[in-house]
Amino acid sequence: MADLNRARLTVLSGPSGVGKGTVVAEVRRRHPEVWVSVSVTTRAPRPGEVDGEHYWFVDRESFDHLLDNDGLLEWAEYAGNRYGTPRGPVEEQLRAGLPALLEIELQGARQVRERAPEAQLVFLAPPSWAALVSRLAGRGTEHPEVQERRLALAQAELDASGEFDVVVVNDDVARAADELVGLLTAPPPAGP
Ligand SMILES: Nc1ncnc2c1ncn2[C@@H]1O[C@H](COP(=O)(O)OP(=O)(O)OP(=O)(O)O)[C@@H](O)[C@H]1O
Ligand SMILES: Nc1nc2c(ncn2[C@@H]2O[C@H](COP(=O)(O)O)[C@@H](O)[C@H]2O)c(=O)[nH]1
Helix, strand or coil: CHHHCCCCEEEEECCCCCCHHHHHHHHHHHCCCCCECCCEECCCCCCCCCECCCEEECCHHHHHHHHHCCCEEEEEEECCEEEEEEHHHHHHHHHCCCCEEEECCHHHHHHHHHHCCCCEEEEEECCCHHHHHHHHHHHCCCCHHHHHHHHHHHHHHHHCHHHCCEEEECCCHHHHHHHHHHHHHCCCCCCC
């Protein structure tokens, strides 16, 4: 994956349960050199989630301290919790001429678009609404009322897919991962 050695920021967004984490894990299984930002969150860890690997799990006070000290590239309040991208590691990666991948929700993707217009914004879409509902329920990590809250947000996220540079349909994990690898290795559009 020699072409990956370019300083490009890519954002992967899409509704909760569409399979962002699954597709990114498949990309990293094939290409462990792909660098993915580790977000901070005030959400409680799910069983099996490891601090510093899946997220940096912090309390609200620590999150707000980072925010107040310009430590976040973007952030959002999502379904009752806060999530943000630590600025330092991403900037370090890009300064070194290396690409960076963020897996974040819609409000954060919009902030990245404003702050880094050259970033590539990719929307991961479900093959159908029914598939999304069934994936979120099937994951079994949220109570039904939290699933409902996430699905209400999902509708608005799907409506915003036109704001993204590319839409990838996650009908099949291997195929969607192929497409994401292609986007990560594609040359950035020529500047003006
Ligand atoms: N192409 C697919 N076909 C069938 N099931 C899938 C597919 N992709 C992912 N899944 C399943 O859907 C569920 C949700 O996937 P995942 O946790 O990766 O979603 P996510 O978009 O990262 O969610 P969140 O934004 O809530 O973190 C998982 O149980 C996963 O195994
Ligand atoms: N704006 C941001 N969104 C983020 C970040 N890290 C994760 N996320 C998104 O939040 C939702 C919920 O995640 P979950 O792990 O609780 O299911 C999902 O869409 C993630 O992509 C971030 O740093 N900033």
